[in-house]
Amino acid sequence: MLIECSECHGRISDQAASCPHCGAPPPGRSGDIKGHQILGMCGAVGGLAIFMITVSPEWRMGGGVLMILGLIGALL
Numbered sequence: 001m002l003i004e005c006s007e008c009h010g011r012i013s014d015q016a017a018s019c020p021h022c023g024a025p026p027p028g029r030s031g032d033i034k035g036h037q038i039l040g041m042c043g044a045v046g047g048l049a050i051f052m053i054t055v056s057p058e059w060r061m062g063g064g065v066l067m068i069l070g071l072i073g074a075l076l
């Protein structure tokens, strides 16, 4: 499929790593979500859920640690 380059408005393939006319990256490529970011988000949400539903201080601590680690993973 051909898409329009955001820099030079030339036609480029959506499979191309960069525009053959001006070398700009195709739109929507720069913000690719990586696997570990999804994993980190799941950890953060899971940790938050544990933190919210439990009354045990140990579990709350575990949930908080999981949430922080997940957030770090999601931001890397």
Ligand SMILES: [Zn+2]
Residues within 6 Å of the ligand: 005, 006, 007, 008, 009, 010, 019, 020, 021, 022, 023, 024
């Ligand atoms: Zn271009």
